[in-house]
Amino acid sequence: MGNQLRRAGITGVASYVPEKILTNQDLEKMVDTDDEWIKSRTGIEERRIAAEDTATSDLAYRAAEAALEEADLAAEELDLIIVATVTPDMVFPATACLVQDRLGAEKAAAFDLQAGCSGFVYALATATQFVKAGAYDNVLVIGAETLSKITNWEDRNTCILFGDGAGAAVVQVVESGGILANVLGADGSGGELLKVPAGGSRQPTTIETVQNELHYMQMEGNQVFKFAVRIMGKSALKSIEKAGLQREDIDFFIPHQANTRIINAAAKRLKLSEEQVFVNLDKYGNTSAASIPIALAEAVEAGRINKGDNIVLVGFGAGLTWAASTIEWI
């Protein structure tokens, strides 16, 4: 087979979330909020929170092990590991290297990719290129986050939204179908809308940055909301078109799990019925780069995606960034 003909597809997908559950009722005791507001404005009912001694690589490793099992692939066979995250264990080394070591994936290259909540789809698109080009046969793509570690638990604008978790997918050469098209985008002019101001080279950590709580995530929710509603449908449609398909050809939709109102607006634009859209943010909240692979793994496990189905994954987030993939499930 010539390299031009190589196709990439997802051959195994799995997720892992920490055990501890934080409910809306728990949050009512922490900040001035209520269950009804959170449910009606976001759709979230509870989220998972990693234990104090648990880091992003721990969640990533568990999801990765399970995805390799689903794909029936040994870690030693992996050529590349990409971890999409905004909450790496450390600034460096890359979380992907920590996962590589724990998996014993000796021949795999490893790097992290940071594209906010679009990170998993960005990483999936990156893996697709390596596989299609013939550079690699077996790539592990992980979206993993411990957002609870960068959440200001006194800020009701953000602390009700986020949760921890990980999802992983094995991308391999496939004979037909697979990942048909990827669309990636960014608008850095919106970078201010969602950020962790301190701890990088612009504002290194000092006693003052910590006292001023600049090591926590900050968000202009309303602005991000408007952007998300606009970009979700638009980027999904672009990837469907790029795949040579029509809106009517799409069987199932896996949107980034940030807010049911955003998801519903995108579903409406794509003319999809409720049964065609996967929603699990009631259980997990927004898990950033982990949200799409967790949703994908749960949808597959629940039998909602079958061989031959055309599915669309769409994410948006910090950067600002957006990303969509159209996939014929194999």
Ligand code: UT7
């Ligand atoms: O993955 C990408 C990351 N980000 C997102 O996806 C976030 C996108 N944005 C959103 O989901 C929504 O903008 C939010 C859920 C964050 C907020 O919903 P909203 O409808 O945009 O509300 P708002 O920010 O316009 O606030 C409405 C009111 C405000 O009160 P006033 O100023 O009208 O008196 C807020 O102070 O709701 C108040 N409010 C709250 N009330 C109870 C804000 N947070 C809370 C809260 N509980 N937790």
